[in-house]
Amino acid sequence: MLKTRVSPVMQPASTSSVAHPDGATENPTPPPHPSGTRPRAADARLRRLPARQALGRSQSLPLNVRYTAPKPDLHPLIAAARQPRILERLDAMRQRLADLKADQALGWEAIGIHDTEFLDLLVAMENARHPELALSLHAIDHRALRDGSPSAVADLAGALATSMRTGKHSWHAILSTNGYQAAVSVRHHAKHPERISLVVVSSGGEMLSEPEWHQVATLLAKGVDKALEQHRALGLENAPSRATVDVHCLHTCTQLISDGETILALSAAKAMPADKDVETLHQRALANAGERESPVGVRIENDNNYLGPRFFKYMTYPFGTDKLLEKRPAFETQSVSKKTELPLRAFQNMHMRQRVPRFGIEEQRNTAHENKRLQLYERAIAHLGASVRVDAMAGYLNELQRAYKSGTEPPAPRDTEFLDLLAGAENMLDPQLRLSTHRIDTAKLGTRDPGAIASLAPILAEGLRSGNDWRATLDLGGHHVAVDARHDAEHPTHLSLAVLNGAGSPLSREDWRNLTRALSNSVNAILQAGEGNGSRTGKVWLTRLNISDHLTGTTDTALFALLTAKNMKGDQDIAGVHSKALARASNSASPAGIIRNSGDALIDEEHDPDNKDHALLKGLLRENQIQLYEQAIPYFERLLGTRSETH
Structure with missing residues (x-):
């Protein structure tokens, strides 16, 4: 089998655990090296190493903008993101939004x-x-x-x-x-x-x-x-x-x-x-x-x-509009909104609803401000929540860069906290990557609760619809694994999942069986709901590629899973794994199955975890980690509009 050069030391050493935060989620010129130009002597040594990159795939196309810390004249969203208790306030804002939606559904005045x-x-x-x-x-x-x-x-x-x-x-x-x-x-x-x-x-x-x-x-x-x-x-x-x-x-x-x-x-x-x-x-x-x-x-x-008429579009009652139009008849035809291009009376009529005041009897009134308020809240929550996370990413990147340049130990890993954002940036660089991140409820796996893999359902459905391959990272109780998914060309409802499992997995064999069974049940539920071009049965074959024997030290499995998942795309040895799994699925009456593989075929034969170059390879990983953040942060800043030329 062709060696795909998985480097086990692509997992950085760490002794810190990572807490899960609450809440959501082009240019051929590479960015400068984090610490300047690498010495030629180091290049010579690196050419002799058994592995330089996970699964041998080249790095994602780097952006032409390298992240640097913002100047003191902060963007409004970044300034708000740095307020004390901002996460607590955003939670309160989400609750307020939920209350507003509930009041609107009941026809109550807020x-x-x-x-x-x-x-x-x-x-x-x-x-x-x-x-x-x-x-x-x-x-x-x-x-x-x-x-x-x-x-x-x-x-x-x-x-x-x-x-x-x-x-x-x-x-x-x-x-x-x-x-x-x-x-x-x-x-x-x-x-x-x-x-x-x-x-x-x-x-x-x-x-x-x-x-x-x-x-x-x-x-x-x-x-x-x-x-x-x-x-x-x-x-x-x-x-x-x-x-x-x-x-x-x-x-x-x-x-x-x-x-x-x-x-x-x-x-x-x-x-x-x-x-x-x-x-x-x-x-x-x-x-x-x-x-x-x-x-x-x-x-x-x-x-x-x-x-102008725009100032009066939220006029509460029709009698107020009648009085205004009598005084200013030009408003009969002038639009109050660029989006709707409706004049004042038509705009008001479109938003007239029954409402129950806090004190009083039910009445008809203009409720346009209610919809506008929901829009303002939703937009602010989404952008501020993302700004808080992107600002935190920038702070973490600065710590990584300082540690790299000074040659000191890196900060406690926070990659789990930003994994979905990093995956989103990678998808922007390569839209065919189709990389997503998911948290599996391992407690529910034991009870065979379909909610254990709820976040995977849309990805599974899209795969069954399109037949496209996809990749993912799965958080299994704090331990992350990389997944590459492939559909059978002749039988699109047959799905092969190649799972690369690193060291420290908390899952037992029974847990893996339950995970495979849950995936199979979800696929068949999706098919029964109408996906899959009329087919009502599907098969899921999961291949566990375990390389834990080749790993050393306590590992940041989130970073390892992300780097590995994106590099599984197009790999010939992974394609061979899928071919065998899908062939077995076609020849089996079972709707699901597990293939256990040591994963040794993915490791260079010359690899020695005690090799003197081990530390240098870890340095390469830190470069990859820094580059991931340097690519992702400017992308999200542009998306949020928080990046300026003063950066």
Whole structure:
């Protein structure tokens, strides 16, 4: 048999166990070597080694971007991913999402105030999708405002002073006060940045009275004046004598219920950059601010003469829409959404549903904000959850690189934690690889519970549908094995699984039998449900390739399984294993069977685990491990949009 050069030392030595975390889951130029150019003497030695790569397959095509640590100006998702207790908060957000879906299914009104608990995470997600928003969060302390204390608006005043100093002339915010949230558009005069205009859109009730808005504007102007005093004290040229602050507050009365204000504020903030009326109000306020005597100007609008139709698409009741269309008949034909291209009334009618308020009787109302909220939550959870994991991958890679360059022991292995992400990146490099990762519930295997291999069912079904081969890693109670699957060309419902089993497997012979039986039952259940081109019977033959006698030390089986599984594709000796298994399946009446093989044929005859080159081979594995992460991280950063040219 042709030697495929499996190197047993492709498993790194380790004395640490790996905990399972909760939760989910192009260029011909290779990246630089992790520690620079390898010396020629080492190359000469490596050519004499019995094995350089698992199963002899060349490494995946490397990316042309090598990962480097991000600069301090963090991407919004990465900054959110590094918050304290972020995993706990994401769990709470998932529970909130589940509650929202349950309320919607029952036709109940949700408790909108709970959205504020996750507002910063929703904002981080929107900033990642729309960098031009530059969306931030600010609050006005209503009690301090009543007392006239500058601390009431200290946070917002500081942000205005900063944008005045840095030349960031346009940005947006969600402003919270007195239990309300509103969208804010901020604009500085291009030549006189001390002149500031704020356009506030409140979708709910009156968050502050007109005298209170005057107080807010006055305190903000005084706060910015302090920054100007510092400029003058430093002797800076052309430091203006005072700041001006104009506040234009628009009450749209879109929301007439207690639910959804946070979502409406986010929606309004996203609509502001493209709205012509918001631009007009800013220009009008800034044009004459320097000539007037008072440093502040406040105007309150309640008649909806401004803003485009997008700001009113969540109007709660039809009578509100009727009143608005009577005042602004152009909205009869203008679309409120680029996706649907529907005018206001048609959009509202499409989302009218019966709802039971927390206090009151059942009524018809516009529920479009409910669907939007679910979308925002799902998107934020998915992207933030992935960002947390990718950021953790980057930290682990940095540790691996430092250890490699310094020649010290590598950190405790965390490959199990990131195995599905590494597999996903490999599939991107080679779409025909079809590599997946699965956790087998070994406790359920003993009871023959089909749930033991539940995650494999979609992979099995796709294989039966298409006849394509596939690869996988199986986590068997913390011990990982590599799997290569092949369907019989003449009998596509006959499946051969070649399983390469390393050292330390906790499975007994009975466990392997139960695993094979569970796979066979799953295949036949899929066929009975209609897959397999009408065939109702299938066969599963599992070949155990055990090379544990050739391994030394405690091993990180996750990394070994991943490297081995991807290198099983196209290997001639593995193809021979499949041919024998499928032939036996065709000649047997049994629906399942196991073939035990020592796996010696996959090991180089000259291999000696005590060879002096053993340590150098482990070094090669560390190179492979580092390259896996250097390929995967930029891919997921691009996928999430968290990679920038500053990396």
